[in-house]
Amino acid sequence: MTSPSYTDLNRALWNARTGPHLASDFYAVEAFKAGRSSLNGIELALLGEVAGQRILHLQCHFGQDSLSLARRGAHVTGVDLSDVAIAAARGLSAELGVPAEFICCDVHALADHLPAAPGFDVVFMSYGVLNWWPDLTAWAALVRRYLRPGGRLVLVEFHPVVWMFDNDFTRLQYSYFNAGPIVETETGTYAKPSAAIEHQSVTWNHGLSEVVGSLLGQQLRLTHLGEYPYSPYNCFAHTVPNADGSYHIGPLSDKVPLVYSVVAVKD
Numbered sequence: 326m327t328s329p330s331y332t333d334l335n336r337a338l339w340n341a342r343t344g345p346h347l348a349s350d351f352y353a354v355e356a357f358k359a360g361r362s363s364l365n366g367i368e369l370a371l372l373g374e375v376a377g378q379r380i381l382h383l384q385c386h387f388g389q390d391s392l393s394l395a396r397r398g399a400h401v402t403g404v405d406l407s408d409v410a411i412a413a414a415r416g417l418s419a420e421l422g423v424p425a426e427f428i429c430c431d432v433h434a435l436a437d438h439l440p441a442a443p444g445f446d447v448v449f450m451s452y453g454v455l456n457w458w459p460d461l462t463a464w465a466a467l468v469r470r471y472l473r474p475g476g477r478l479v480l481v482e483f484h485p486v487v488w489m490f491d492n493d494f495t496r497l498q499y500s501y502f503n504a505g506p507i508v509e510t511e512t513g514t515y516a517k518p519s520a521a522i523e524h525q526s527v528t529w530n531h532g533l534s535e536v537v538g539s540l541l542g543q544q545l546r547l548t549h550l551g552e553y554p555y556s557p558y559n560c561f562a563h564t565v566p567n568a569d570g571s572y573h574i575g576p577l578s579d580k581v582p583l584v585y586s587v588v589a590v591k592d
């Protein structure tokens with residue numbers, strides 16, 4: 326028997342996570358159905374007015390952000406590896422009467438499912454996406470392929486410094502310059518730690534120069550780079566709420582960045 330590929334392992338992980346996520350307070354699906362947007366202030370400020378824009382949302386999970394963008398008038402195509410998540414996204418779209426297109430595939434195989442022309446106004450990606458890519462050269466090339474001339478990438482991502490720590494934030498476990506795959510066995514999930522699931526994940530840490538350098542290597546023009554000492558999501562150990570509803574990690578205080586953002590334009 327051949328061992329499963331990292332793609333198979335990660336698909337199994339995300340398929341197993343999706344049910345608990347749909348039932349979690351973290352994703353608050355009932356509030357979302359009632360009209361609450363799942364988008365946060367950082368990405369809303371960077372995206373600006375999206376009505377009428379064609380948006381490619383990579384790694385859309387079960388589609389809450391995709392449908393939040395569609396509710397604001399965007400024409401959204403969401404892409405994800407997990408067939409369970411994409412089925413849920415299509416179900417939410419139909420139930421809510423909010424149209425969006427959803428494609429289930431590995432991002433590396435997107436060219437087999439979606440033509441590059443006429444191109445998107447925005448490629449949007451957020452919170453926990455780049456660590457599933459072994460090679461950011463392939464990522465930046467895909468972003469370039471799907472943007473129309475003048476279109477832009479809007480990326481909001483957890484900061485690579487966060488992934489240097491152990492899960493308890495008591496010690497530095499990984500080098501900032503970590504290059505190889507990180508294989509971990511995960512019990513529960515960030516959105517529902519008590520979920521009775523245990524799966525392997527295969528991820529890669531990418532430093533900021535790797536992210537920015539990959540985009541520059543595709544002649545994408547950087548127009549924004551931001552770093553934030555807080556996370557809009559309560560998805561780490563030892564989080565402490567801030568007055569504005571965001572979180573910091575208690576032992577780290579506001580001394581390290583938890584999130585960064587990038588906007589890059591295809592001229």
Ligand SMILES: C[S@@+](CC[C@H](N)C(=O)[O-])C[C@H]1O[C@@H](n2cnc3c(N)ncnc32)[C@H](O)[C@@H]1O
Pocket residue numbers: 332335339384385386387390404405406407410430431432433451452453454457
């Ligand atoms: C942390 S979630 C994205 C976060 C999203 N903003 C949210 O909060 O729901 C990461 C997503 O990446 C997807 N993913 C991982 N590897 C992928 C791949 N090779 N191709 C497509 N999607 C992938 C997973 O299925 C998962 O839905």
